[in-house]
Amino acid sequence: MDTLFWRLKDENLLPRKYFEVDFPMIVARKIHNIKSKPPLSKPIMESHSGDSLLIDSHSLDSTRYSIVGADLRFSSDLEEKLKKHNLDIQLPTLLVAECVLVYMTPQQSADLLKWAASTFPVAMFINYEQVNMTDRFGQIMIENLQRRQCNLAGVEVCRSLDSQRERLLLNGWEAAHAIDMMKVYSFLPQADVKRIEALEFLDEKELFEQLMQHYCICWASKDSSNLGLANITF
Template sequence: MLPPRFEEPARPDPDGAVRLTDSDAALARLSAVQKHYLADPFIRHFVPRAHLQPPRPPLINVGTYVRSEGIDTLVERWFAFAEQECVQCQIVSLGAGSDTRFWRISTGPRKDLLRAYFEVDFSEITMKKAMAIRKSKELSAVLGKPEDISVANGGTSLHAPKYHLLAGDLRQPPSELLALLEPHLSPVHPTLLLFECVLVYMSPQASSALIQGFVDHFDNAARTQGGHGVLGGIVYEMFGLEDSFGKVMKSNLMARNVSLPGADPYPTQASLPTRFLKHGFTMAKALTLRDIRRSYVDPAEQERISHLEMLDEIEELELVLGHYAITWGTKLPGGATVLKANWAAWDLEPYTNTVEGDE
């Protein structure tokens, strides 16, 4: 008889639970699309058996809509400034997951203003995304000619003329991450960093080093290469988790082995802009999703959304939206660079309206 076979126990995967949050976000967006909150013909390609997925509760659908509305508007206004400058711009989406923004931009009216789009995430996620892209004729067609699309690094990276999908750990030294981007990243063009629910899962030290790495890269390029591109950033994440609701949120996530170390330095809405200001950004602002829903969504859209589903949990919705925020900031180049657009005025514009739950 052969001796029993020894199998080394599987090592725990400390990042597995965080990677699963991308599936949650993709399913939430798919649900919001299916219920007609949002228009996004591309998300179904990134969700397995999309047509069989059950819808999410109205509270999640509304939250997903408000998040998308706020970020989409900021990105649109970033492109508007680039148009005023008569220059193309770049987007670097860090922790991009299953996001579809590249395809939405590249099939929209601003497509010619996009110079390059970068997505960085764990290799397990980028491999799945690269496979989904190659499998879908609709997604691949947007990238360009087949001969101009290449897969690299064992299938974890994908390159096209304007799109670059890269595998990387955002907690690594920023120099290593920037080395991945540098062959295609221009320090001359306005560059927008997107952090959608990613920094909150990192230590404050790691997230601070990441932002500072981009600041140093653009500053060094300005001194040595004549680069003078505007640097911008958008962060979407939860904050203020020391109240009773926040503690329940953290406890629920901890039950799924997800911790939120990045939330600790930001206990209030007023503290959120320091995310960028401490790195020398010219301006930074923050709004909660509750703020955006109440005052920054077109009243006609408010009316349309209100008829999609019955929403009974208004107080709970307000509580949840009050613990998520969008923070954005701009760092203007130093020196005597003359800019045509007022990048420091990058903002959301409020509407004079009220929504249910304000009274």
């Protein structure tokens, strides 16, 4: 139920086109919300230059926004649907995955990363998910999720920051970096940190730090146009 498209539009920061991909059942729910809530549908119409929106039960396509129901484990089906909605693979492209790859087997996530690296000549891939999952804290996280019938099929790739980087480099990306979320937190402007920490009293700082050390941001790039993507960092 991400709202990034609407926030980017409010800030006049929309890319040429914004694509979302999720399972068809989730996409159907989101399309229903978009159609039934004017604050969601109006920005899409405002940025649409065609005669009418292309909508069915599992996809919505407009000039600047598209949402597609697909299974990321099957990249050929995914590519066909994206191209049907006018994906331009020649444009510099940012791909973002938030706790997605960890639910695939290592082979399935490798196939997806290879597809992305071979499809987009100029691109950056950003991945947010678990890391350092072989220590005691990580094992407790896995056990808690398993008790809720939630299987992390790709957790073996989340051993370390190095294993996260290696996965990207081994699957066609030219440069890759990874840092844990505690490091990210330390980079935030101190004014933001004070505002965040004032919202709710944090009495378990050690637990917070442990949790942040078990999630990471990884990013990788391909840059046939020499835009300097490999130099982008925190």
